[in-house]
Amino acid sequence: MSWSSPGGPGRLAGDGAVVARAPAKVNVHLAVGPLRSDGFHELRTVYLAVSLFDTVTVRPGDGLSLTVTGEGTTGSGPDAVPTDRRNLVWRAAELLAERAGVPADAAITIDKSIPAAAGLAGGSADAAAALVALDALWATHATRGELTALAARLGSDVPFSLLGGVALGSGRGEQLSPVLARRRWDWVLGIAGEGLSTPAVYAELDRLRAAGRVPDGEELSSPDPVIAALRSGPVPALAAALGNDLQPPALSLRPDLRRALRAATGAGAAAAVVSGSGPTVAALAEDEESAVRLTAALAGEGVYRTVRAVHGPVPGARLVG
Ligand code: ATP
Secondary structure, X not given: OOOOOXXXXXXXXXXXXXXXXXXXXXXXXXXXXXXOOOOOEEEEEEEEEEEEEEEEEXXXXXXXXXXXXXXXXXXXXXXXXXXXXXXXXXXXXXXXXXXXXXXOOEEEEEEEOOOOOOOOOHHHHHHHHHHHHHHHHOOOOOOHHHHHHHHHHXXXXXXXXXXXXXXXXXXXXXXXXXXXXXXXXXXXXXXXXXXXXXXXXXXXXXXXXXXXXOOOOOXXXXXXXXXXXXXXXXXXXXHHHOEEOOHXXXXXXXXXXXXXXXXXXXXXXXXXEEOOOOOOEEEEEOOHHHHHHHHHHHHHHOOOOXXXXXXXXXXXXXXXX
């Protein structure tokens, strides 16, 4: 790799800060295969990047430092956002520095709007934004392909956080093929008060499968109906095609999610599905106006901590300003 060279784009005036942002995702299709010998599950998923963004700001520093503001700064348990090496952004910085042969010097701030441990890939968004911002700060001139390879090492969802839009994910979710979506899709996200640990949800799926309570996953359900619906609509076609194998284990661990899903369809959503490993409920709206009405109705129900109207597809991690 020919990564180190001086100068570089993206540097803002003033204190040398570089700012990038990356979106949350909703899995509009998530088929989970059986547990593999490497401890991962084979996935077939359709990702949709939606308009809820975390922002990562990087400045010249001496060594690495990390500050987290916004959503999740007061969480405990799975929603706690670490400010040390356990944070995916820290690991992204170390990995990029090592591969580019530059010192890992940066003062990093993450401003979170994406709640942690919510099934919205907030940590992955932060890592993708950090790769883009630090590439500019350190003038490492990595290509998109090089950044994507680093992203795949950081986590299954990080390559998609970098790419954005709509994509079919296979392998652990990190092998992506872009999908064409010709229209905008409006959603309302119902965010719970407490996060869910992704490994705990997969473990619960394995337990339910061993007990014969859900299909064994040997045959992955096809993403084709979702891809066809995303391409051309109409809304009821996508509503009918949504599916998530992690929904039964998420409901098993958090029975109150049934009420949250019912609240969304009861308030007029075309369909409601658990996003990724949950516990966020993604409610599909007919259009932007319906999403605004649905947001107001669901905010009044008191079943969610926060309700956010979003739309997708939106681009992946990008420099801002
Ligand atoms: P997944 O991508 O598996 O669906 P998720 O969206 O449910 O995960 P994240 O918000 O990515 O969840 O956080 C998962 C865990 O990662 C949390 O328990 C948290 O402690 C840890 N973590 C590490 N870095 C971050 C980060 N920058 N933001 C949020 N969580 C982070």
